[in-house]
Amino acid sequence: MATESNGVSKLKTPEIKFTKLFINGQFIDSVSGKKFETIDPRTGEVVTQVAEGDKEDIDISVKAAREAFDHGKWPRMSGFDRGRILLKLADLIDQHGEELAMLDSIDAGKLLHITRAFDIPFAASCFRYYAGAADKIHGETLKCTGEFQAYTLKEPVGVVGHIIPWNFPTVLFAAKVAAALAAGCTMVVKPAEQSPLSALYLAHLSKEAGIPDGVINVITGYGPTAGAAIASHMDVDAVSFTGSTEVGKLVMGAAAASNLKTVSLELGGKSPLIIFSDADINMAVQTAWQAVFFNQLPKHSVQGEMCVAGSRVYVQEGIYDEFMKKAIENAKNWVVGDPFDPQVDKEQFDKVLRYIESGKQEGATLLTGGKAIGEKGYYIEPTIFTDVKEDMLIAKDEIFGPVMSIMKFQTIEEAIEKANNTRYGLAAGIVTNDLNIANRVSRSVRAGTIWINCYIITDINIPFGGYKMSGFGKDSGLQGMEKYLKVKSVITPIQNSPWL
Amino acid sequence: MGGYNGSVEFKIQFTKLFINGEFVDSVSGKTFETRDPRNAEVIASVAEGDKVDVDLAVKAARNAFDNGAWPRMSGYERGRIMMKFADLIEEHAEELATIDTIDGGKLFSLCKAMDIPHCVHLLRYYAGAADKIHGETLKLSGEFQGYTLKEPIGVIGHIIPWNFPTAMFFLKVSPALAVGCTMIVKPAEQTPLSALYYAHLAKLAGIPDGVLNVVTGFGPTAGSAICSHMDVDKVSFTGSTEVGKIVMEAAAKSNLKHVSLELGGKSPLIIFDDADLDKAVNLAHNAVFFNKGEICAAGSRVFVQEGIFDAFVEKSVEMAKSRVIGDPFNPEVQQGPQIDKKQFDKVLKYIEYGKNEGATLLTGGKSYGDKGYFIEPTIFTDVNEHMKIAKDEIFGPVLCLMKFKTIEEAIEKANATRYGLAAGIITNDLNIANRVSRSVRAGTIWINCFFIFDPSCPFGGFKMSGFGKDQGLDAMHKYLHVPVDPDVDADYVEAI
Numbered sequence: 004m005a006t007e008s009n010g011v012s013k014l015k016t017p018e019i020k021f022t023k024l025f026i027n028g029q030f031i032d033s034v035s036g037k038k039f040e041t042i043d044p045r046t047g048e049v050v051t052q053v054a055e056g057d058k059e060d061i062d063i064s065v066k067a068a069r070e071a072f073d074h075g076k077w078p079r080m081s082g083f084d085r086g087r088i089l090l091k092l093a094d095l096i097d098q099h100g101e102e103l104a105m106l107d108s109i110d111a112g113k114l115l116h117i118t119r120a121f122d123i124p125f126a127a128s129c130f131r132y133y134a135g136a137a138d139k140i141h142g143e144t145l146k147c148t149g150e151f152q153a154y155t156l157k158e159p160v161g162v163v164g165h166i167i168p169w170n171f172p173t174v175l176f177a178a179k180v181a182a183a184l185a186a187g188c189t190m191v192v193k194p195a196e197q198s199p200l201s202a203l204y205l206a207h208l209s210k211e212a213g214i215p216d217g218v219i220n221v222i223t224g225y226g227p228t229a230g231a232a233i234a235s236h237m238d239v240d241a242v243s244f245t246g247s248t249e250v251g252k253l254v255m256g257a258a259a260a261s262n263l264k265t266v267s268l269e270l271g272g273k274s275p276l277i278i279f280s281d282a283d284i285n286m287a288v289q290t291a292w293q294a295v296f297f298n299q300l301p302k303h304s305v306q307g308e309m310c311v312a313g314s315r316v317y318v319q320e321g322i323y324d325e326f327m328k329k330a331i332e333n334a335k336n337w338v339v340g341d342p343f344d345p346q347v348d349k350e351q352f353d354k355v356l357r358y359i360e361s362g363k364q365e366g367a368t369l370l371t372g373g374k375a376i377g378e379k380g381y382y383i384e385p386t387i388f389t390d391v392k393e394d395m396l397i398a399k400d401e402i403f404g405p406v407m408s409i410m411k412f413q414t415i416e417e418a419i420e421k422a423n424n425t426r427y428g429l430a431a432g433i434v435t436n437d438l439n440i441a442n443r444v445s446r447s448v449r450a451g452t453i454w455i456n457c458y459i460i461t462d463i464n465i466p467f468g469g470y471k472m473s474g475f476g477k478d479s480g481l482q483g484m485e486k487y488l489k490v491k492s493v494i495t496p497i498q499n500s501p502w503l
Numbered sequence: 504m505g506g507y508n509g510s511v512e513f514k515i516q517f518t519k520l521f522i523n524g525e526f527v528d529s530v531s532g533k534t535f536e537t538r539d540p541r542n543a544e545v546i547a548s549v550a551e552g553d554k555v556d557v558d559l560a561v562k563a564a565r566n567a568f569d570n571g572a573w574p575r576m577s578g579y580e581r582g583r584i585m586m587k588f589a590d591l592i593e594e595h596a597e598e599l600a601t602i603d604t605i606d607g608g609k610l611f612s613l614c615k616a617m618d619i620p621h622c623v624h625l626l627r628y629y630a631g632a633a634d635k636i637h638g639e640t641l642k643l644s645g646e647f648q649g650y651t652l653k654e655p656i657g658v659i660g661h662i663i664p665w666n667f668p669t670a671m672f673f674l675k676v677s678p679a680l681a682v683g684c685t686m687i688v689k690p691a692e693q694t695p696l697s698a699l700y701y702a703h704l705a706k707l708a709g710i711p712d713g714v715l716n717v718v719t720g721f722g723p724t725a726g727s728a729i730c731s732h733m734d735v736d737k738v739s740f741t742g743s744t745e746v747g748k749i750v751m752e753a754a755a756k757s758n759l760k761h762v763s764l765e766l767g768g769k770s771p772l773i774i775f776d777d778a779d780l781d782k783a784v785n786l787a788h789n790a791v792f793f794n795k796g797e798i799c800a801a802g803s804r805v806f807v808q809e810g811i812f813d814a815f816v817e818k819s820v821e822m823a824k825s826r827v828i829g830d831p832f833n834p835e836v837q838q839g840p841q842i843d844k845k846q847f848d849k850v851l852k853y854i855e856y857g858k859n860e861g862a863t864l865l866t867g868g869k870s871y872g873d874k875g876y877f878i879e880p881t882i883f884t885d886v887n888e889h890m891k892i893a894k895d896e897i898f899g900p901v902l903c904l905m906k907f908k909t910i911e912e913a914i915e916k917a918n919a920t921r922y923g924l925a926a927g928i929i930t931n932d933l934n935i936a937n938r939v940s941r942s943v944r945a946g947t948i949w950i951n952c953f954f955i956f957d958p959s960c961p962f963g964g965f966k967m968s969g970f971g972k973d974q975g976l977d978a979m980h981k982y983l984h985v986p987v988d989p990d991v992d993a994d995y996v997e998a999i
Contacts, residue, residue: 128644145957145959145960145975146959147957147959147960148624148957148958148959149955149957151952151955151957151960153955153957153959153960155960155961155977156941158941240966248759251759252755252756252759253755254755255751255752255754255755255759256751256752256755256756258751258755259748259749259750259751259752259754259755260748260752262921262966262967263744263747263748263751263764263766263966263967263969263970265970268759270759426758445988446652446654451984451985452988453988454988455988457647460645460647462641462643462644462645462647462649463644464641464642464643464644464649465641465643465649466651466985468985470984471736471758471759472758472759474759475759475761477985480641482985489946489965490946490961490963490972490977491940491945491946491947491948491965492946492947492948492960492961492962492975493940493947493948493950494947494948494949494950494952494955494957494960495936495949495950495951495952496951496952496955
């Protein structure tokens with residue numbers, strides 16, 4: 004396996020322009036004056052210091068968002084006018100795409116050519132999609148049984164708290180913020196402490212685009228302080244969280260104990276990828292690669308830090324041996340290293356290595372990889388285990404790293420049963436050309452997104468969100484706005500009318 | 504109390520837990536008593552379910568969902584069975600109305616005329632919706648075929664309150680059945696009887712064993728076991744805000760099950776100068792005194808514009824004084840007893856707060872009679888927003904009257920609450936109606952009417968009145984998942 008250099012970059016780190024909290028249209032220090040460091044996972048070195056927001060800063064930003072919602076223009080504008088401003092923001096994202104792509108790469112260790120080609124354009128498309136949806140939010144008129152005129156109005160829910168993770172900083176900022184803005188809400192965004200920089204840049208661009216002060220606020224800081232303050236705030240109307248299942252439970256518990264704010268959670272997964280014997284072998288291996296290593300282009304790999312990773316690969320026995328041969332061949336052609344693809348931080352790095360150890364201890368066969376690379380930064384070799392059993396930790400827990408577990412199956416019933424044998428339910432993949440297998444398995448696997456002959460196809464039109472302990476609530480698509488809307492019913496008697 | 508002799512012959516048939524199609528004792532063998540609020544006497548001993556019984560019920564519901572016929576039937580066939588269920592309820596309406604009256608102190612005539620027919624209507628409404636659950640095909644940006652499927656969530660826990668035992672049962676059970684879920688119902692300990700009867704009728708109608716289970720018992724034991732259960736996919740709760748928080752926390756700590764909550768309210772009724780005075784007084788009277796004030800959407804804060812305030816007060820007091828309290832079986836009676844001693848004491852306590860905090864008591868304010876839990880219809884005026892009677896949900900026949908000048912003032916005061924369940928507006932002015940209905944933050948706005956619960960119309964609160972809707976097609980969403988299937992049309996296409 005070829006390895007390029009790591010930690011010695013040919014690309015220059017851009018100047019970091021925005022490192023303070025963004026509240027009510029201004030960049031300001033935190034009340035405490037505290038700062039925290041954000042680390043470059045390529046090298047383990049500090050990129051810059053960023054303002055550390057805590058409860059007081061959340062309080063100030065919620066006040067600003069509340070004022071902007073109750074008395075400001077944003078919710079009272081027409082959807083069309085909000086849409087125009089969102090389009091402006093999309094254009095600004097395009098114009099500053101290179102800088103944003105670099106920020107996500109430096110901050111989160113993402114491949115620069117992918118942040119350039121996918122993350123940033125996708126974020127811009129989120130803003131454009133919801134810009135076009137903002138004036139198409141329809142309630143319904145109802146036909147009642149009695150003599151009543153009744154209709155529903157869909158109204159913005161109010162002040163929203165967004166808590167976003169570090170694996171797709173710009174994408175998830177866009178998916179959540181664009182939908183909430185289109186609906187007419189105001190918000191406080193708490194980006195992950197590992198990747199605060201692009202959120203602050205986007206806040207700056209939002210002001211340039213014309214989003215009024217107080218509508219978007221960004222508080223950088225930590226989960227247990229700033230994040231918890233949002234989840235427990237008595238004046239936040241809804242919280243939208245993407246992250247681990249463990250923290251998702253804390254968010255929901257805090258929402259319940261405080262003011263019963265509505266909650267949407269997009270959490271972890273242990274998604275199955277089921278490959279049937281009739282699959283084209285090359286396509287099957289490519290899909291599996293994409294599912295775990297997010298390998299969009301050959302010869303480059305990513306860190307496996309995706310909630311939807313197809314980390315359990317079930318291969319039907321008819322093509323199993325051929326599949327393994329191809330997998331090993333593929334492994335030989337990897338390149339790991341700069342530009343930009345380590346694990347996001349030391350904690351994740353250590354966790355993944357621990358899981359690899361447990362895989363070996365529990366008796367799985369290590370086919371390739373399994374070790375850290377280099378002395379600087381958080382790089383891990385793409386790792387494949389086979390002879391994995393359902394009760395091993397590597398088969399049950401979400402690893403969130405470049406570790407693929409391959410398991411064999413015989414019958415379709417066995418595949419379905421094993422696929423569903425998890426508390427998670429985020430996504431699943433099926434590789435087959437047989438129509439009946441595709442229909443049957445897609446209806447039998449309990450997961451929020453089923454990819455057939457593809458994986459990780461994201462499209463802003465497609466509602467995305469899990470079943471079971473992968474959470475609830477959808478991002479993307481028109482459904483993505485529902486979390487930020489409340490339905491109000493209005494009923495009036497119809498008097499002296501022969502027609503209902 | 505008129506020409507009614509006050510006696511009712513009745514035998515309670517079903518008092519055991521209903522699990523997997525059978526009436527069984529609780530595992531512990533324990534039972535609890537349910538009392539008649541007219542006289543505090545014991546009606547019957549009912550099986551007391553606890554965690555072990557909930558576990559058995561969930562196992563039955565899980566088996567019925569994962570392996571049974573119900574979710575795999577066509578919606579059309581489920582609809583047919585639900586229609587049969589509705590017919591059976593109609594055939595037994597008299598008996599069922601009697602049960603809710605004895606158990607809940609509700610008016611017999613209204614149970615027969617409203618509660619039972621309403622639940623039959625709900626069942627038929629959702630029976631007709633069961634085969635009309637549509638996903639969507641999507642037009643994607645890339646070369647992909649994508650569509651959404653709406654699938655039943657799985658095993659549901661319904662925790663229902665005592666104020667409308669029948670209506671609450673069917674508000675929750677009907678949409679859940681229609682979409683193909685299986686369920687455990689935990690009726691309130693104050694009113695367990697009709698739920699068990701419905702379970703019996705469900706089986707007669709052809710609902711397969713395990714699909715609908717009923718575990719009678721208490722909140723902190725049986726209710727709590729449902730909320731914390733690792734194999735329940737969703738809990739749907741109607742009750743107090745205080746308990747709603749506990750339900751949601753337990754759901755979060757256990758398995759992140761979906762939650763929907765329909766909680767308390769302190770709903771404003773805003774009456775403008777142009778209102779027809781008699782109609783307004785009538786609506787306000789019913790908004791608070793209907794069902795002895797034991798209704799989440801009660802219009803317990805009545806704001807009357809100053810132009811008609813004095814005349815309004817006079818007519819309201821007159822009407823309250825003439826309200827007939829007594830045995831709910833008596834067709835002349837308008838108000839029965841409060842549900843139990845706890846509620847009775849609570850309402851009287853709030854009346855005391857009202858007096859102590861300086862509100863003016865215009866009429867009522869005392870208990871009625873020497874048996875059971877009857878309270879006089881009570882009206883306070885000179886109420887200000889900071890008083891407990893203006894802020895807290897009382898859940899009894901206590902009306903708070905407040906004056907306002909301008910439309911802005913009315914809107915501000917209406918919204919000055921952590922609740923947001925419902926609101927009423929009385930005016931004939933189109934602009935006032937549109938403006939106020941858009942400005943008040945509540946889930947249901949009634950204009951020139953109140954308590955209209957049409958099965959087509961979604962009902963559910965904002966803010967701390969909860970989230971999630973009952974009624975309408977919206978109610979089915981609570982019990983459905985939306986998975987998405989994107990797949991490639993022809994050859995595999997690389998995404999970038």
